[in-house]
Amino acid sequence: DSGVTQTPKHLITATGQRVTLRCSPRSGDLSVYWYQQSLDQGLQFLIQYYNGEERAKGNILERFSAQQFPDLHSELNLSSLELGDSALYFCASSPRAYYNEQFFGPGTRLTVL
Amino acid sequence: GESVGLHLPTLSVQEGDNSIINCAYSNSASDYFIWYKQESGKGPQFIIDIRSNMDKRQGQRVTVLLNKTVKHLSLQIAATQPGDSAVYFCAENNAGGTSYGKLTFGQGTILTVHP
Numbered sequence: 635d636s637g638v639t640q641t642p643k644h645l646i647t648a649t650g651q652r653v654t655l656r657c658s659p660r661s662g663d664l665s666v667y668w669y670q671q672s673l674d675q676g677l678q679f680l681i682q683y684y685n686g687e688e689r690a691k692g693n694i695l696e697r698f699s700a701q702q703f704p705d706l707h708s709e710l711n712l713s714s715l716e717l718g719d720s721a722l723y724f725c726a727s728s729p730r731a732y733y734n735e736q737f738f739g740p741g742t743r744l745t746v747l
Numbered sequence: 748g749e750s751v752g753l754h755l756p757t758l759s760v761q762e763g764d765n766s767i768i769n770c771a772y773s774n775s776a777s778d779y780f781i782w783y784k785q786e787s788g789k790g791p792q793f794i795i796d797i798r799s800n801m802d803k804r805q806g807q808r809v810t811v812l813l814n815k816t817v818k819h820l821s822l823q824i825a826a827t828q829p830g831d832s833a834v835y836f837c838a839e840n841n842a843g844g845t846s847y848g849k850l851t852f853g854q855g856t857i858l859t860v861h862p
Contacts, residue, residue, distance in 0.1 A: 677852040690849045724790050734781045738790030
């Protein structure tokens with residue numbers, strides 16, 4: 635158990651819908667990262683927050699957005715969902731903004747029908 | 748590259764053998780190279796990292812070798828155990844510019860350890 639929690643574990647929704655994935659980092663970690671894992675694209679970095687502020691951005695679609703709240707939990711919002719958005723979404727956390735050892739949560743499996 | 752197709756490289760070994768997992772990287776400017784392990788149904792787990800100015804680093808039962816001349820990274824696992832069966836990813840961390848905590852993952856290698 636990494637200490638990072640993600641909810642929900644599974645999510646099934648339809649195209650065009652909007653969903654919110656939630657992540658609670660390890661106690662004391664200030665940095666949160668979001669990754670997408672799919673069969674065709676592999677494990678892709680989406681976005682990083684540190685102590686409430688956006689720190690780094692990857693190939694995150696404009697339909698996707700994230701935020702980190704004062705209590706340090708984070709949410710990833712996915713809107714206008716398409717079939718291709720079906721994937722595993724991982725949240726990870728680390729104590730600092732630049733840290734190689736990121737602690738990954740168990741992931742949220744999103745299925746778009 | 749960063750994409751993963753349906754056909755990941757595979758490595759099959761016997762319990763007790765040593766395993767060597769290889770990775771080719773593309774970004775010479777990366778500051779660190781990292782290995783992660785992902786067991787079935789779980790998120791990736793950090794194994795070891797190496798700074799770009801080093802060529803070897805050892806951990807518990809693992810050794811990472813970095814060859815910058817040919818942009819090659821390897822992970823050696825000594826006395827491989829069934830619990831080592833997983834997908835192994837190499838990753839790069841380039842803190843230059845705005846890339847702070849962004850890890851760029853390779854395609855992954857499936858390691859299967861037979862008892």
